[in-house]
Each structure stands twice: as C-alpha cells, then as structure tokens.
Amino acid sequence: MALASNSISTAEEERFRIFETSYETVDDLKKVIKARVEVIKCVIDLTKLSNYAKKDVAVAVYWAIETIVASTTQLCHLIIDEVWFNAEEEDYRKLKEILNTPKDLVEVLEKILIDPTNKMPPLIDGSTETTVEINSLKGKSVFLFISGLPISSDDNSILKPFLDKTGKEDQYRIIWIPFVKQWTEDLKKKFKTLGSKMLNVAMDYSLPISTHRYINQKWNFKFNEPLIVAFNQQGKVECKNAIHMIRVCGVEAFPFTRAREETLLMEKGLIGVTATHVVSQTENWIKENYIFLYGGQDNEWIQNFTKSAKILVDDPMIKEKGISIESVPIEDDNILKRFWNKIKNLFTSRAQRETKMDSVKLHIEKLISYKKKKKEWAVLSQGSSIIVISGKTMLKVLVEFGSWKQSLKEKDFQSAFIEYHNKVFVPDDQICHHMKIPYNTAKIPETMECSHCHRIMDTYISFKCCHKDGASWA
Numbered sequence: 001m002a003l004a005s006n007s008i009s010t011a012e013e014e015r016f017r018i019f020e021t022s023y024e025t026v027d028d029l030k031k032v033i034k035a036r037v038e039v040i041k042c043v044i045d046l047t048k049l050s051n052y053a054k055k056d057v058a059v060a061v062y063w064a065i066e067t068i069v070a071s072t073t074q075l076c077h078l079i080i081d082e083v084w085f086n087a088e089e090e091d092y093r094k095l096k097e098i099l100n101t102p103k104d105l106v107e108v109l110e111k112i113l114i115d116p117t118n119k120m121p122p123l124i125d126g127s128t129e130t131t132v133e134i135n136s137l138k139g140k141s142v143f144l145f146i147s148g149l150p151i152s153s154d155d156n157s158i159l160k161p162f163l164d165k166t167g168k169e170d171q172y173r174i175i176w177i178p179f180v181k182q183w184t185e186d187l188k189k190k191f192k193t194l195g196s197k198m199l200n201v202a203m204d205y206s207l208p209i210s211t212h213r214y215i216n217q218k219w220n221f222k223f224n225e226p227l228i229v230a231f232n233q234q235g236k237v238e239c240k241n242a243i244h245m246i247r248v249c250g251v252e253a254f255p256f257t258r259a260r261e262e263t264l265l266m267e268k269g270l271i272g273v274t275a276t277h278v279v280s281q282t283e284n285w286i287k288e289n290y291i292f293l294y295g296g297q298d299n300e301w302i303q304n305f306t307k308s309a310k311i312l313v314d315d316p317m318i319k320e321k322g323i324s325i326e327s328v329p330i331e332d333d334n335i336l337k338r339f340w341n342k343i344k345n346l347f348t349s350r351a352q353r354e355t356k357m358d359s360v361k362l363h364i365e366k367l368i369s370y371k372k373k374k375k376e377w378a379v380l381s382q383g384s385s386i387i388v389i390s391g392k393t394m395l396k397v398l399v400e401f402g403s404w405k406q407s408l409k410e411k412d413f414q415s416a417f418i419e420y421h422n423k424v425f426v427p428d429d430q431i432c433h434h435m436k437i438p439y440n441t442a443k444i445p446e447t448m449e450c451s452h453c454h455r456i457m458d459t460y461i462s463f464k465c466c467h468k469d470g471a472s473w474a
Contacts, residue, residue, distance in 0.1 A: 126176075147227065159246070166198075239258070277338055292380055305376075387414055390421070
C-alpha cells in the first residue's frame with residue numbers, strides 16, 4: 001500500500017497539529033477583526049470633521065478592505081478544515097463503535113478496509129493475484145496480519161508454520177496489511193513471495209484515515225513489530241495481538257484464543273511453554289517429574305547447583321521413594337535469550353487481555369526481578385505447577401539436603417522442600433521486585449501485587465531510549 005507506517009502516525013500528528021494551529025489562528029483573527037472595527041469607527045469619526053486628511057483616510061480604508069478580504073479567506077479555510085475534521089472524527093467514532101459491538105465480520109472488515117473515496121477493490125488473493133470480495137469471508141474467522149517490511153528473520157521463521165497451518169484450515173483466512181516506508185524492487189519481491197500465502201491489501205491501495213488512526217492508537221502498531229489481530233466469525237476480536245503467543249508456543253497455540261492459551265498453561269505450565277527449547281526431553285519430563293530450571297551470570301554458581309542437584313537425585317532415599325527429578329541448566333547465551341524472550345511475550349500476551357494479576361504473571365514478575373538484578377535464579381516445578389522460585393536459598397536447600405532428608409519419611413518431596421526452604425531463606429534472595437510493562441502493548445493494572453510478600457508494589461513512571469527500534473522492555 002502507498003502509505004508507510006511512519007507516515008500514518010506522522011500524518012495523524014500533523015492533522016491534530018493543524019487543528020491546534022487553527023484554534024490559535026481563530027484567536028489571531030479575532031484580534032484582527034477587532035482592530036479593523038476600531039479603524040472603521042475612526043474613519044467614520046474623521047469624516048465628520050471639516051479638516052480631516054482625505055489621503056490618510058483613503059489609506060486606512062484601503063487596508064481595512066484588504067484585511068476584510070484576507071480574514072474572509074482565512075475563515076473559509078478554517079470552516080473547511082473544521083468540516084473535514086468533524087467528518088473524520090465521526091468516521092473514527094463509527095469504526096470504534098463497530099469494533100466494540102460487532103455483529104458481523106464482513107461489516108467489520110468493510111469498515112476497516114474500504115475507503116469510500118477509493119473505487120478499486122482492496123483485497124488481492126496473493127496466490128492468484130486476483131481480486132477478492134470481502135463478502136466471500138462471511139462465516140470465516142480472520143487473522144488481520146499488520147506489519148512493516150522487511151520482516152525480521154526471527155519473525156519470518158515463526159510466521160511460516162502459522163501461514164502453513166492457516167492454509168490447511170478452510171475455516172480461517174489471513175489478510176495482510178503491509179506498511180512500507182518506500183517501495184523498492186526488492187521489497188516488492190518479498191511482498192509477492194510472502195503475500196502468495198494469504199490475502200493482502202494491494203500495494204497501491206490506501207486505507208481509510210480512521211483505520212490508520214485505530215491501528216496506531218488502539219492496536220498500538222509499531223513498524224518493526226508485527227501485529228496479528230484474531231477475529232471470530234462475528235467480527236469480535238479474540239486476540240488483540242497473537243504474535244506474542246506465536247513466539248511462545250508456535251502454532252500449538254492456534255487459533256490463539258484465550259481458551260487455548262489457558263489450556264496450554266494448564267497442561268504445561270510456565271516451564272512447559274517457555275523452556276522446552278532448552279532440552280528436548282523437557283516436555284516429557286513435565287508430565288511426571290520434578291524439574292529444576294536454573295541460570296544466571298555466575299558460571300561457578302550454576303556448576304555448584306548442577307553438582308548439588310545430582311547428589312540429591314542420586315541419593316538412595318530419593319530413589320527408594322521413586323522421586324524423579326531432572327536438572328535443566330541454561331548456560332548458552334542464545335538459549336537464555338530465547339527463554340527470556342518467551343517469558344516477556346507470555347507476560348505481554350496475558351497482559352493485553354486483562355489487568356488482573358494471576359499466578360503466571362506473579363511468577364514472571366519474580367523471575368524478571370532476578371534478571372533485572374543480575375542475580376542467579378532457580379525454579380522448582382512439578383507438572384504445570386511452580387513450587388518455588390528463588391536463587392541462593394534454592395542452592396542452600398540442595399547443599400544441606402542431609403539436614404532435611406529424614407523428613408521425607410513422613411512428608412512428600414514438595415512439602416519437605418518448601419518447609420526447609422522457608423526455614424533457611426537467604427536475605428539476599430529478598431530483592432526488590434520489578435516489573436516493567438510495555439505501555440503500548442498491554443493493559444496497565446492500577447495496582448500490582450508483589451509475588452514475594454504480596455504487598456502492593458510501588459508505582460513509578462520511567463522513560464527509556466536505546467537509540468534503535470524494538471528495544472527490549474525487560
């Protein structure tokens with residue numbers, strides 16, 4: 001399409017700048033008109049005198065007339081601008097109303113895609129390069145894929161399975177709205193290649209101004225961050241941005257509804273959806289084993305944890321009671337980076353749906369706090385449940401296993417572990433907990449509970465710039 005993503009926001013800002021300027025101009029015009037009236041009064045008074053200077057009066061009359069003409073022209077422009085502005089505001093209001101209370105998918109898509117001033121059809125079937133009627137999508141579920149070009153290699157790799165999956169499902173369709181700063185032959189080629197797997201808005205088609213505004217203000221679109229809005233058959237938004245769940249779970253989260261997200265978390269838990277890439281067997285271990293997942297910047301600490309965990313696992317009492325425990329250290333920087341990206345995207349996915357804190361968000365908040373303070377961290381889980389998250393205390397419990405293993409004769413492993421963990425809690429683990437919430441992608445809760453002490457956390461506002469697009473918020 002012709003308009004670039006950065007020109008959308010710039011155009012919108014320019015529109016409101018113009019109207020702000022218009023209101024300032026109205027004030028200036030009032031002053032000019034008032035001065036003009038005073039001049040006319042003076043001219044009338046002067047003509048009543050017998051010895052007035054005709055030449056000076058003629059000059060004053062000339063400029064009064066000149067001012068009237070100029071003011072009238074300016075007023076006409078202001079009236080036209082105001083009418084244009086009011087029409088755009090009304091169009092935007094109708095779009096919000098339809099999206100807030102949808103009744104039909106086709107009606108929603110027509111309002112989003114069709115510009116009444118543009119006679120050409122907006123949709124093209126990328127595989128055949130033929131036009132597609134929006135009515136043909138009636139009864140379907142639609143993913144509105146909005147992105148800049150080019151798309152990063154990381155996002156390309158996760159989008160391919162999504163495109164393949166949707167292509168096999170007759171019930172679903174993808175509509176791609178690409179935003180490009182400037183079309184080049186290379187970008188046109190990439191557009192045709194990727195666009196061949198879905199419906200797309202034609203390169204030379206411009207969307208309504210109200211749609212540009214909604215995409216920016218309500219869906220918080222950023223040029224370097226793909227946006228996938230999931231609509232059901234009635235036109236209701238099931239997911240404001242499915243890209244986050246795709247980054248976490250891939251097509252396993254399809255069709256990216258809230259119910260599907262909850263099912264995956266119930267079946268796999270936090271570790272199951274964010275750490276299966278660390279060790280391939282993790283997904284199987286989750287079903288019946290305890291898992292220690294741990295990492296940090298201190299390699300010696302990680303090695304000590306691995307050694308201490310092995311001693312616990314090999315202990316005769318643990319084997320005798322049939323307790324299965326696996327250790328999963330994250331030592332590779334790339335694997336660790338992917339883990340934190342999944343943690344970030346999982347939090348954002350949940351935060352965009354609601355502001356209420358749940359156990360998943362609280363666990364993420366605690367993990368992020370260790371990362372923020374560059375502390376060593378460890379998670380003990382079983383099945384889909386997180387048993388405990390800490391750092392030095394967790395290692396201390398493992399090292400001192402001999403001091404509490406006798407309690408296993410009367411208690412299960414989880415109860416015995418938690419009891420001793422609480423007993424030997426290391427003050428250094430009582431770090432200030434932090435949670436940065438990306439303002440443009442999530443609903444901001446009025447309050448947030450600390451995952452450690454359950455007090456209401458203090459709220460601060462901070463601003464950050466990393467001098468590049470797409471800087472991480474964590």
